[in-house]
Amino acid sequence: MCLAVPALIKSVEGLEAEVDMGGITRRVSLWLTPEAKVGDYVLLHTGYAINVIDQHEAEETLRLLEEMMAAADAEEEE
Amino acid sequence: MRFVDEYRRSDLAQAVIGRIRRGSTRKARLMEFCGGHTVAILRHGIRQLLPPTVEMLSGPGCPVCVTDNSDLDKAIALARLPRVILTTFGDMLKVRGSRSSLQEVRAEGADVRTVYSTLDALQVARDNPGRPVVFLGVGFETTAPTVAASVLQASREGINNYHVLSFHKLCPPAIRAILDSGEVDLQGLVCPGHVSAVIGSQPWEFVASEYGIPCVVSGFEPLDILQCIDMLVSQIEKGESRVEIAYRRGVHAEGNQRALELMYEVFEVCPAQWRGLGTVPGSGLRLRKEFAAFDAELAFDFDPGPTLHPKGCICGDILRAVKRPSDCQLFGRVCTPASPVGPCMVSSEGSCAACYQYGDGAAGE
């Protein structure tokens, strides 16, 4: 029930936004994330954006995982 | 989709699984609090990939499942009142209370409507000014702020036929109740990602500091969960207990302050009834006095009748993680998703439904 999916903000009008979710357009509420702006990805839960996705952190996490993989590969080659 | 596909990369998943396998030497019984995590773990077959030292237990984190029959009976009694329109999320329709379900009373003529959002429930109230519209509010900290926002919006617009029946629950007190019961031996906690998107990681600190149990907040993609398990295993191996976040793109330590402010502007903390856990102090949310006019419990006179529980169903024990769905005599025989006996088989995030659909990941499957 706590499902929340990433959605890209296309336009903002007051506390409402139009978002794109994998090709589907939806109107959502920004009551809980008034700081969200066009181009941001938000976590969408029952019609409300509950958080803005931190794109920098998202890349950091992937970089960390890739380092982990490289380290494991290097160990195997030894 | 961005922020989804890259967290399903199998090469990275293999690397993290390898790390967990190499790193885990001590017993690691980990509870995933959230039903969304249970579904993801079973769907992606994560249990089968873990070394024998690591065991995953499903916790009580399914709001539909933990709603007690006494509360379901209230919603059903309310739906039966003449002229009332009861709105709720789809998952609630099939769950049976003591004698009936919302779906059954709808078939008998009650006006029960499923909505995707409280925004839709508000619209039903705008469209039906002469009739009372009740939103049955079930959900954790993820959902409660959206319900609070709808009450504030109704208050602003002067929509006075909108009411909320609040069975909202707070997650950290439920974990405390489980740990205090001493029934479950736990070495780590997979903290719910979207609850934590709202409350932050800070409210889990007591689990690490008072109970010495490592906590890691996780997202819902396979890589998120594997990374979380790896972080928990590292803490367990080092004998540490801290709160960490494996879902930094979605969760900040301090949470979403604006959502919390709105939630506490409308709601105040109260005791709540949990299926399996009984009354848990400080784990519920009721409308504040200032919003009493929106409180369905106060606005209507209704009789939920005496509470009964289905015979043979062990949902309560499953929600406390002391039993598994396969321990239930009715599982898969009498109780299936097509004819569910208990809520854990009804809800798409219930442990019984998830085990029925994906298998429970036990050895030999």
Ligand code: SF4
């Ligand atoms: S299998 Fe059905 S009856 Fe048994 S615990 Fe699960 S929901 Fe209840």
